[in-house]
Amino acid sequence: MRLGDLMRxxxxxxxxxxxxxxxxILAIAIGTAGFITIITMGRDLKKNxxxxxELLGKATLIRVYFDRRPSFExxxxxxxxxxALRKLPGVRDASLTVHHPWVVGSWEGQDFNCSMLGVDESFxxxxxxxxxxxxxxxxxxxxxxxxVVILGSELARSIFGRKDVKGSKISIQQELYTxxxxxxxxxxxxxxxxxxxxxxxxxxxxxxxxPANRIxxxxxxxxxxxxxxxxxxxxxxxxxxxxxxxxxxLWDQLQRVKAIAWWVELFIYSSIVAxxxxxxxxxxxxxxxxxxxxxxEIGLKKAMGAEDQAIMAQFLAEAVCLSVAASLLGSALGWxxxxxxxxxxxxxxxxxxxxxCVILGLLVAxxxxxxxxxxxxxxxxxxxxxxxxxxx
Amino acid sequence: MSKEFVAARNDRPLIQxxxxxxxxxxxxxxxxxLRGVNLExxxxxxxxxxxxxxxxxxxxxxxxxxxxxxxxxNYQFMGQNMLDLSRAAQAEFxxxxxxxxxxxxxLFENSTVYENLEFPLVYAKVERQERPARILAALERVNxxxxxxxxxxxxxxxxxxxxxxxRALVNQPLVILADEPTxxxxxxxxxxxxxxxxxxxxxGDTALIVVTHDxxxxxxxxxxxxxxxxxxxxx
Numbered sequence: 050m051r052l053g054d055l056m057r058x059x060x061x062x063x064x065x066x067x068x069x070x071x072x073x074i075l076a077i078a079i080g081t082a083g084f085i086t087i088i089t090m091g092r093d094l095k096k097n098x099x100x101x102x103e104l105l106g107k108a109t110l111i112r113v114y115f116d117r118r119p120s121f122e123x124x125x126x127x128x129x130x131x132x133a134l135r136k137l138p139g140v141r142d143a144s145l146t147v148h149h150p151w152v153v154g155s156w157e158g159q160d161f162n163c164s165m166l167g168v169d170e171s172f173x174x175x176x177x178x179x180x181x182x183x184x185x186x187x188x189x190x191x192x193x194x195x196x197v198v199i200l201g202s203e204l205a206r207s208i209f210g211r212k213d214v215k216g217s218k219i220s221i222q223q224e225l226y227t228x229x230x231x232x233x234x235x236x237x238x239x240x241x242x243x244x245x246x247x248x249x250x251x252x253x254x255x256x257x258x259x260p261a262n263r264i265x266x267x268x269x270x271x272x273x274x275x276x277x278x279x280x281x282x283x284x285x286x287x288x289x290x291x292x293x294x295x296x297x298x299l300w301d302q303l304q305r306v307k308a309i310a311w312w313v314e315l316f317i318y319s320s321i322v323a324x325x326x327x328x329x330x331x332x333x334x335x336x337x338x339x340x341x342x343x344x345x346e347i348g349l350k351k352a353m354g355a356e357d358q359a360i361m362a363q364f365l366a367e368a369v370c371l372s373v374a375a376s377l378l379g380s381a382l383g384w385x386x387x388x389x390x391x392x393x394x395x396x397x398x399x400x401x402x403x404x405x406c407v408i409l410g411l412l413v414a415x416x417x418x419x420x421x422x423x424x425x426x427x428x429x430x431x432x433x434x435x436x437x438x439x440x441x
Numbered sequence: 442m443s444k445e446f447v448a449a450r451n452d453r454p455l456i457q458x459x460x461x462x463x464x465x466x467x468x469x470x471x472x473x474x475l476r477g478v479n480l481e482x483x484x485x486x487x488x489x490x491x492x493x494x495x496x497x498x499x500x501x502x503x504x505x506x507x508x509x510x511x512x513x514x515n516y517q518f519m520g521q522n523m524l525d526l527s528r529a530a531q532a533e534f535x536x537x538x539x540x541x542x543x544x545x546x547x548l549f550e551n552s553t554v555y556e557n558l559e560f561p562l563v564y565a566k567v568e569r570q571e572r573p574a575r576i577l578a579a580l581e582r583v584n585x586x587x588x589x590x591x592x593x594x595x596x597x598x599x600x601x602x603x604x605x606x607x608r609a610l611v612n613q614p615l616v617i618l619a620d621e622p623t624x625x626x627x628x629x630x631x632x633x634x635x636x637x638x639x640x641x642x643x644x645g646d647t648a649l650i651v652v653t654h655d656x657x658x659x660x661x662x663x664x665x666x667x668x669x670x671x672x673x674x675x676x
Contacts, residue, residue, distance in 0.1 A: 054563045065551045349547050352508060353561045353608070354536025356529055434508045438543065 050359040059366040063374065066339075073331035074375040077414065080324030081379025084413070085406040086386040087317055093396035107238070107299060108306040109271050110176070113264040113281055116293030124291060125260035131169075133284045134266055139273030144171040145261045147251055152244070154221040156208050163204050165221075165244045167251025167258060175267040178240070183215040183230025186247045194249045198226040203241035205231045221246075222256060271306050274298060325413070328375065329421040336368050336425035347429050348437025361430035368422020369415055376414030380407045453520070455615055455648050456482040456505065461514030462671075463500055474500050476671035478514070484615065485645040487638065489659035490652045492668035498652040499620050501668065505650065506539050506618045507531040519615075536565045540609025544621035547605065548593040554580070554604050555589050561612045579607040583637050599630030606637055617641070619651040623658055635661050 063070060087094075113134075115124045126145055134143040147167040154161050166172075173185050180199070190197055198219065205212050205228075208219065217228045221244070232240060251258050266281070268274045281296050340347070347360055387403060390396075463475040474497040482488060490498050503509040504516070507523060516523045518538065526534065535541075548557050558576040567575065580586045583603040588596065596604065602622060609617050619638070623631035635658060642649050651662065659665045665676045 050563060051566060053569075058563070061556075345547060346549055349543075349549070350560065350564070351532070352506070352535060352541045354532050354534075354564045354612075355560075356532040356564075359564060435503050438508075438547075 050355070050362060055362055055366050056370070059363060059370045062363075062367055063370050069338075070335060070371055073328060073335050073371065074378060076324060076331055077328030077372055077375030077417065078379035078382055080321055080328055081376050081410045081414065082382035082386055083317070083321045083324065085380060085383030085403070085410055086390060087321065088406045088409075089383070089387050089398045089403045090390045090394075090396070093394055093398060094390070097394045097396075107176075108303040109268040109274055110299070111266040111268065111274065111278055111281065112297040113266065113285070114295050114297070115262055115291070116295055118293060122292065123259065124293075125262050126264055126285075127289050130285045130288045131264055133288050134264060134281065137277055137280050137284055139268050139270075139277045141267045141269045142171050142175050143267075144175040144265045145169045145248060146172060146263045146265065147248060147258055147261045148263060149251070149255055149258045152221055152255065154208075154219055154244070156217075156219045159208070161204075161208050163242060163244050165246065165251065165255065165258075166240075167248040167255070167261070168245050169248045172245075172265070175265050176240070177267075179233050180230035181233040182213070183228070185230060191247045191249050194253050195247065196224055196226045196250060196254070197229045197247065199230045199232060199245040200228055201232050201241040201243045201245075204244060222254070224254060271303055271310070274303055325417060328372070329417045332368050332371055332418060332421035333425065335371070336364060336422050337428070339367070340364065340425045340429045343429075344432065344437050344440040347432050348434050348440065351432070351434040352438060357430040360432075361426040364426035364429045365419065365422045368426070369418035372414040372418035372421070373411060376410050379414075380410055383407070383410070454481045454483050455519060456480065457515075457517040458505070459515045461501075461504065461516060462512045463497070463504060463509070464512050473671050475504075475511075475668075475673075478671075478673045480666075480673060482616065482648050482650065484648055485642055486664060487642045487649045487662040488651065489662035489665045490650065490668055490673070491654065491656075491659050491665065494654075496668045497671055498668050501673070502618050502620050502650065502652050505616075506541060507534055532564075536561065536612060538615050540612065540614035540617045542602070542605050542609050542617060542619040542622045544624040548596075548601055548608075550594055552593055553589075554585070554591050554593060554596070557593055557604060558608050558611050561608060565612050567612075575611055576607075579611040580604075582610060582641060583607045597630075599626055599633060602626055602630070602634055603637060606634065606641075610641065614647065616648045616650065619649065621653055622651060623653070623655060631655070631658070 113126075128145060131143045131145045134140060146169070149165040149167070152163060152165045154163065168186075170186060170188060170191060172178075173180070183199070185199065186195075186197060189195075198221065200208070200214070202212055205214050208214075209217065212231050214228050214231060218225050219228065220226070226246065232245075246255070248261060252260060266277065268277050278296055278298050282294050285291055285294060350360060383406070384403070387398060391398060458478055458480040461475055461478040461480075462473070464471045464473045466472070478501060490501065492498050500509060504511050507526065511524055514524075518534070523534070549560070555576055558579060559572055562572045562575060577586055577589065580589055583606050585600060585603050585607060588600065588604070593601065593604065602625075606617075606622070617638070622638075623634055626634060638649055638651070639661065641647055649662075651658065653659055666673050667676055
């Protein structure tokens with residue numbers, strides 16, 4: 050039997066009995082669509098997922114500071130060190146800060162105490178913080194060493210009794226500062242009780258503050274953290290001499306985030322594999338039923354000279370056509386799913402990756418069709434002619 | 442004209458069967474079906490094999506068409522031993538030399554008349570452009586050319602059997618093996634089917650072996666055999 054005839058007859062057979070195949074086609078199509086979506090959008094979804102998780106757990110945040118042993122000299126980080134760290138592969142951004150654990154301020158005659166951080170412009174992005182209705186420090190604020198302050202939400206509430214305090218003025222170490230924003234966001238943590246001023250302002254105006262002695266690094270994904278952490282001392286030492294450098298990674302949180310991600314991925318991939326296996330079992334069942342219901346047809350075809358291989362090839366081709374048709378439908382569904390997911394997470398996955406997934410999906414479908422169709426096809430080809438012709 | 446046709450017209454027998462036996466074994470012993478059958482068939486002959494149900498008529502037909510193996514004996518088709526052929530060679534023999542017509546007017550459901558007749562050509566690897574002419578020619582021999590694209594499901598019983606005959610003819614076989622071809626047809630349609638068989642055999646190229654219970658069908662054949670207790674006798 051020629052290949053052209055084989056494909057034509059198989060496709061015709063599928064089209065004419067399409068009602069019995071719909072369920073199987075749909076199962077495989079959903080599996081394929083899931084496969085295409087996960088693979089195509091995987092990196093972007095992971096980044097998104099990563100971002101949400103890191104806000105909660107700070108798992109991709111690395112803190113770099115100096116050991117405060119008395120034997121070490123008083124040290125601070127150069128801005129060039131931060132630039133060097135930003136260039137490390139896997140680092141999204143780095144921020145230079147200085148910490149003052151105890152400052153005294155007042156508002157309308159009421160005193161308050163708080164911790165203060167002097168921060169650069171990157172601090173907010175590194176920590177995934179949102180300014181609420183206000184605004185973060187501008188480059189000009191930094192340059193002019195302006196007396197502006199951003200308050201953590203709980204600190205704002207304890208001072209003013211409310212959060213909507215943008216534009217209010219408070220006194221810190223007896224100098225007036227304008228509140229430009231109140232911090233919101235899930236990743237705020239302890240910062241809800243902090244006051245933030247520009248790094249330059251803190252270094253110039255806040256008494257007792259040393260030069261910048263902390264760097265925060267945000268890695269792109271949690272997989273980058275393990276690669277970036279060992280590179281940090283070398284990168285800093287290449288720029289400035291340091292003693293007692295400490296690199297702090299929240300390994301426990303990182304492990305937990307990785308475990309959550311692993312379980313989520315396992316669940317998704319298991320679902321896809323289960324769907325495809327169900328589709329394969331569906332093909333097997335449908336083809337076995339087809340062989341049974343077409344027993345007389347098989348007998349007749351053998352009587353008119355069809356060889357065993359021709360009968361086997363026909364049923365196998367039908368199984369493959371079935372799974373390929375399902376895969377094509379799945380590719381279309383996958384395309385829609387990728388487009389919708391892209392819109393939802395504001396991402397633009399590469400067309401090449403999508404096409405590669407479609408091709409991979411088709412290959413998997415062919416494999417599935419062959420694997421699920423081989424036994425029913427063998428049954429059909431081994432049928433004895435006379436028993437088949439006399440089958441009722 | 443092919444070599445086979447030349448040979449067939451040489452008045453040499455198409456089929457030569459000698460001492461052919463067939464028995465089945467079950468758990469309790471051996472059941473003989475055919476015992477030492479001898480038969481010669483020449484091109485242009487029309488043979489009827491009669492006998493009671495279970496006498497082995499269909500078994501003989503299936504052995505002649507290589508659908509069943511014989512237990513012993515000798516079967517030659519145009520001088521070639523048929524009982525030693527491989528499975529592939531048996532299929533080749535059925536494609537090129539034999540046409541089958543069965544009692545139940547077996548057509549492929551959900552297919553047109555054209556598609557039903559195309560299958561033997563597909564298996565014989567006939568070029569696609571040659572097929573319409575051969576299918577039309579076969580249908581013309583049973584006066585059904587006008588039904589060529591008709592769905593097989595919507596044909597009457599008589600028409601279905603005539604399509605089955607056309608399908609048996611489409612690969613230009615040397616022998617047609619028909620198992621109760623009029624068994625499910627009314628008298629008029631039975632007549633029509635036999636007329637078509639007579640016209641086909643009258644060309645002198647093809648032989649027909651028909652298994653039947655119907656004495657009227659047998660009376661239209663050139664030779665009539667009866668099969669009883671596994672022994673074939675010419676009447």
